[in-house]
Amino acid sequence: MTTRSCPCGLPQAYDQCCGRYHLGAAAPTAEALMRSRYSAFVKRDEGYLLRTWHPRTRPARVEFDPGMRWTGLEILGTGDGSAFHTTGSVTFRASFRGGSLHERSRFERVAGAWVYVDGEFLDQ
Numbered sequence: 024m025t026t027r028s029c030p031c032g033l034p035q036a037y038d039q040c041c042g043r044y045h046l047g048a049a050a051p052t053a054e055a056l057m058r059s060r061y062s063a064f065v066k067r068d069e070g071y072l073l074r075t076w077h078p079r080t081r082p083a084r085v086e087f088d089p090g091m092r093w094t095g096l097e098i099l100g101t102g103d104g105s106a107f108h109t110t111g112s113v114t115f116r117a118s119f120r121g122g123s124l125h126e127r128s129r130f131e132r133v134a135g136a137w138v139y140v141d142g143e144f145l146d147q
Contacts, residue, residue: 093117095117
């Protein structure tokens with residue numbers, strides 16, 4: 024078992040945090056899915072990103088910038104997205120070497136599982 028901390032910023036080890044979702048466990052909330060998708064971008068896990076993308080907005084492929092190095096995730100706010108909701112949103116800032124991405128992402132449940140629908144880039 025890996026003891027490295029999770030890229031998503033939570034204090035658990037990757038295997039106990041986002042790693043379990045990457046291996047097939049269902050994310051219980053929109054925020055957990057968002058964190059796991061950030062970790063998947065860090066780890067360049069295209070399969071997980073595509074599996075957790077809404078079928079109506081999913082691209083054919085995920086293109087990774089070979090020079091991109093993600094350095095941190097900050098959750099700025101959430102709207103709905105709990106076990107009791109069918110939709111949710113997460114506003115976050117994802118930092119990378121040389122800048123950051125500020126986005127409000129929308130999530131929906133499909134067949135009971137949270138999936139990413141789309142995002143709106145916010146002014147920085």
